[in-house]
Amino acid sequence: MAIIECREVCKNFGEKVALDHVSLQIPEGQIFGLLGPNGAGKTTLIRIINRITIPNGGEVLFQGRPITQRDVEKIGYMPEERGLYRKMKVGDQAMYLAQLKGMSAGDARAALKDWFIRFGIQSWWDKKVEELSKGMAQKLQFITTVVHRPSLMILDEPFSGFDPVNADVIRKEILRLKEEGATIILSTHNMESVEELCDNIALINKSRLVITGGVEDIRRKHGNNNVEVVYTDGDGRHTEVVQNTPGLLQSYLEKGLQINSYRELMPRMNDIFIKLVTEAK
């Protein structure tokens, strides 16, 4: 079932069209990659899902019914442009944002304590935000996004600003949250993490939806249906790239070759992205 369904969503700012009849489904319990070049309309779509922006046309369904203001309590949003009150204490800040998401003060405090311990940052509670380094502030921002246990998390470029170690911490947390049943929308330009994390994607270019579907399907569809076969004959090991046809392996075996490995060759998401975006020009 789709946690979010966009039906013919349109948004324009004056003359400028930001989204043009975008329809897509975001399946529950999966990681959904929202891709597209800068200025394609991703942020507008995210803001519409968050009810920050109201669309000019079309509708957004949350768990099968039109989304309401109450539903935003079940969403956690980490915008690309991170922001916290600089002069506020870390603890107060996190408490405030959690309470705005509908948590009681007691629940918020308990949940935050857990997260602070998990990230080993208990000592930050009374520090001011301006005393934190960029990476530290990012961690805090991540916590404030997920502390109210949202069923949908929207993370815009979640890894930017993190060093590899901390990026890995966040990656693991995202996977853990998915395991616990949350849905995650990942907006990113990092195609490696799309391949690694995402189950489904949507590509938006110039206000329009270009493609949406499962990552594997899309990669397969955009491949040349090539396979890499590694086999051994009397001379030793060989690697061959050939068109995949029914009975391909059979033909190798019939030649008396020993097959060491066989894998589909799928194009990288990066190449698909570039191809689809430049084709549109």
Place this chain on the structure above:
Amino acid sequence: MNLRTIGVIIRREYLNKVKKKSFLITTLVVPILIAGLTVGAMYVMMTTKDKAKTIAVVDGSGIVAPYLQDTETIQYRFVTDTPVDSIKTRLEALGYDGVLSVSALNGETKDFTADIFSQKPFGMEVTDDISDKLDKALEDYRISTYDIEGLDRILKEVKADVSLKAYTVAADGEEKLSEAGVYSIVSMLLGIFIFLFITLFGGMVMSAVIEEKSSRVVEVLVSSVKATELMFGKIIGVALVALTQFLLWIILSGAIIGVAGKAIGGGLLAGTDPEQIAAMAQQMGGSEIDGMNLEAPSDLEVVMSSLRNMNVGQIIGLFLLFFIFGYLLYASLYAAIGSAVENEGDTQQLQMPLTIPLMLGYIIALYAFRAPDSSLAIFGSLFPFTSPIVMIARLPFGVPGWQIWLSIGLLVLTFAGCAWLSAKIYKVGILMFGKKSTWKDLWKWLRQS
């Protein structure tokens, strides 16, 4: 509108501001300033200036001596054996503060000249006093030269000095002594205060909006609450800060004035005998020494009576009411402007349309305390963008009830309208980054949302 989240926003805004050092400082400094000025004025009024001045007099005319009697502030030493020139070079050594030199009488013009020399300049009070006394000496001398019997008495009888007592008459016929000057001062102070407070706290809302926008926290906030909730939470939070500050100011000023006043008053009373106090009170009252109008009420009495006549409770109540709605009106507009910029420096141009009516209100208020019932003052006190300032300045003079209620009604309606428009601008503005916005952009956003 989700009241719970608005409550959370108000709470943060309030605590955040109230916990700031600057809040504590202004809360403490302003009453100390107010109390300091009040107590200082009291002190100056109640204490005689400095120690009495000693002035040597070289009298060439021979007629001034009887008129130059020692007073509390000036003591005269008549010198006959030393020329002025040798005194004025050795003032300090001789123990004089100054030397007064009166020339010989010119028999023809019945005139003399007088000069006074000192190392430190005398205040006007001293020179005026001596000048008056010399005038009197010369006048009496001239009268005596006419040789008309009883001329002295006749002139005294002829001299007129009417003291005009102003009363306000209430509907029930009760007559109250009043003084336009007192009303004017109270009116001016109220006008200045409400103008300052609206600017101060309206500006505070604007800064808070800019802070959220420039730190980018606003996008996270509006993903949790509606932009309108955020805006009103902020405006209400700052309003509560303002009310807290008022309350503390009133309490603290009162306490300081009370304590300090008692200390100064007590200190003075301890070292003075009752007769002197009575004399001092009379002096403060400004009654004429010749006793011609001793029945005239003293200035102090008029001030107290005038203050009593004003309905202080009503004025404070209406002051708060006009402040709150004036603040709400302007704060919502300030919020819209704050949403359009990313740093405080860029607000100058956008703020103009708000600053102009505020200044205009202030100017009309200054005019209103001279002509509280002029048509300009009445217009200013009804026009919502100036009414909080002008109406409050007119209040001490008494304003018909219907005008007050009409003014409040118009103010509330305008606030509702402006808040609605501001919220529309705010919603779009807070998410606009990168470009310096103009009024044209604000207009565009208004039509967009």
